Amino acid sequence: MNLIKKEIKELLTPSTVAVILVITVLFGSMGKLIGAAKDEAKKKPTIAIVIKEKGPLADRLREFLRTKTTLIYEGDSREEGFAALKASKKGVALVIIDQGFEKTLLAGKPALIKVEWIMRGAGLMDTISSGILERTFLDLNKQISAHLIDATKDKGDLSSSHVLNPTVKFENTHYKSKRIPALSPNKIAQVLVSQSITIPMAVMIIIMLGGSMVITSMGLEKENKTLETLLTMPVSRTTIVMGKIMGSAAVGLFMAAFYMVGFKFYVSSFETGTIDLALLGLDLNAFDYILVGVSLFSSLLFGLAMAMLLGIMAKDYKSAQVLTYPIMGLAMIPMFLTMYRDFDTVTPLVKTVLFVIPFSHPMMAMRHLTLDNYLLVSLGIVYSLTVTAILIAIIVKIFKTDKLITGIMPLRKRA
Numbered sequence: 001m002n003l004i005k006k007e008i009k010e011l012l013t014p015s016t017v018a019v020i021l022v023i024t025v026l027f028g029s030m031g032k033l034i035g036a037a038k039d040e041a042k043k044k045p046t047i048a049i050v051i052k053e054k055g056p057l058a059d060r061l062r063e064f065l066r067t068k069t070t071l072i073y074e075g076d077s078r079e080e081g082f083a084a085l086k087a088s089k090k091g092v093a094l095v096i097i098d099q100g101f102e103k104t105l106l107a108g109k110p111a112l113i114k115v116e117w118i119m120r121g122a123g124l125m126d127t128i129s130s131g132i133l134e135r136t137f138l139d140l141n142k143q144i145s146a147h148l149i150d151a152t153k154d155k156g157d158l159s160s161s162h163v164l165n166p167t168v169k170f171e172n173t174h175y176k177s178k179r180i181p182a183l184s185p186n187k188i189a190q191v192l193v194s195q196s197i198t199i200p201m202a203v204m205i206i207i208m209l210g211g212s213m214v215i216t217s218m219g220l221e222k223e224n225k226t227l228e229t230l231l232t233m234p235v236s237r238t239t240i241v242m243g244k245i246m247g248s249a250a251v252g253l254f255m256a257a258f259y260m261v262g263f264k265f266y267v268s269s270f271e272t273g274t275i276d277l278a279l280l281g282l283d284l285n286a287f288d289y290i291l292v293g294v295s296l297f298s299s300l301l302f303g304l305a306m307a308m309l310l311g312i313m314a315k316d317y318k319s320a321q322v323l324t325y326p327i328m329g330l331a332m333i334p335m336f337l338t339m340y341r342d343f344d345t346v347t348p349l350v351k352t353v354l355f356v357i358p359f360s361h362p363m364m365a366m367r368h369l370t371l372d373n374y375l376l377v378s379l380g381i382v383y384s385l386t387v388t389a390i391l392i393a394i395i396v397k398i399f400k401t402d403k404l405i406t407g408i409m410p411l412r413k414r415a
Contacts, residue, residue, distance in 0.1 A: 022325055029336060040125060045133040046090040048073035048081035053101040057147050061097065064143050068136050085118055092129045093117045105148060105166055108158055113137070115171040119185040121342025122175075122192045122367055130185040141167055176344070176371045180280050192282070192370070200335040200363040203296065207359055210300055211307035211327035214248055218311025219320025237399040245392055248304040249297075288369040291377055296362040298384040303327060303359065305391040312398055334360035342367070343376075358384040 047069045051058050065071065073084035078096060085091035096114035104111040120126055144166045152158050173180045173188055180188060221227035230240060284292075307327060314320035334357050337346065343354060343364050354360040361380030368377050 022328060025329075036125065040128045041132065043129070043132075044068065044070045045092045045129045045136065046070045046072055046088060047092055047133065048085045048094045049096075050076060050078050050081050050094065051097045052076060052099045053097050054099070055102055057102045057105075057144070058097070060143060060147060061140065064140060065095070065136075068139065069133070082116060085116075090129070091118050092133050105144065106151065106158075108162055110162070110166060110168045111144075113140075113167050113169050115169055115184075117171060117173040117185050119173050119175040119188060121345035122189055123339065123341040123345065124189075124197075125340045126342050126345055127185045127189045134184060134186060137169065141165070178281050178371065180282075183280070188280070188282075191280070192367070197339055199366055200338045203299075203359065203362050204331040204335040206296070207300060207303045207331045208324075208328055210248075210251065211303045212324045213251075214304050214307035215311040215314065215320045215324050215327075216317065218308060219314045219317040222314065223316040238396050241392070241396045241399050244308060245305065245395075248308065249301050251304075282370045284366065284369055288366075291369060291374070291381075292362065292365045295365040295377060295381050295384075298381050298388070299358045299362050302384050302388045302391070303331075305388050305395065306330075309391055309395055309398075312395070330357055331359050333357060334363055338363045338367075355380070355383070358387055 047065070049062070049065055049071060051062055051074075062074075072088050072091060073081045073094075075081060078094070081094050081096075085094050094116040096116070098112070098114070101111045117130060119130070145163050148158060148163050148166060171182065171184055173183055173185055175185075175188065218227075221230075231237070307324075310323040310326060311320060314323055334354055337350060337354060338360065341350075343351060346354070354364070358380075361377070361384060365377050365380070368374075
């Protein structure tokens, strides 16, 4: 029994409990996000319709759209319909069916359905409604096919391929300040998937690795007494702090540079595919990539300074391991938020949380620069550097006290 108790005490350390809690919170948050996505998928898409066609087919399509969607405008003015769509926070698309629609179909030619999409964000949850509406268009085609079969059952002069595929869509997507032709929000989101998933995940990994290295290094220096030796040297504490910070910054810059080079090659694979980002007006130039690198480096510098501050609290290597989890949590929160939602589509409270956490800014930088939002990226860089400077000042002050050697966390009791 004593051996069992001893083994439990050795395994159930504060770091183990912290890992369990972090994983529990992480999966709980993911469950809530997935639940929210399921709820969103059950809602009818909000649209505006302009049907200029008259007759039984037009009435049938109008009634079908009333049943399957939430209409915020139904009339003959394209301008009024689009204005109502933009005014609505949940508006997805303006659907236009011009006069002569049925006549074109009966002539054996595909009829045109015009769709003006509104894309409010590039997050995974921002395009759910547009995906639902695209499936609704498939059902709309079935309604048209059924009407054509009824209208021509005695004549039989329409080909089966035309009856099964009676329409073509002419679509444009309005994404913030850009108008992207011939693509729906879902297709654009597929192109921008690297900004929605890959970037936040890569930034989180870099920050977690850099932070854990610094905290572990501080814990080992205290445990091996090398930090005490360093402090006895005839060098000012401020110089020691700046040396450690600049050394960490150099490592951070090295990591950021390799990340940006690798990511540039990654993005180029999309540009040589079927959809060219430059043709969509969503590509980045050399200056944009430099800004992304600076944003990543400034937030990484904050992470390293925070890791050093947390490392000061550690007494030894074991306690240093526990202190890596605050950085993990701060990196994971913006990662999941930016993956699922765009900065412009979240609530003001979530916007504040995202902006306050410096790790959020490089995760959102490419998405902002895609839309030429240089101000928000620049503010993020300035904010990250300002908070980093404050942390460095605090670290310098602590380095001049005994807390650097004694640590803030109590030493574990030895058996």
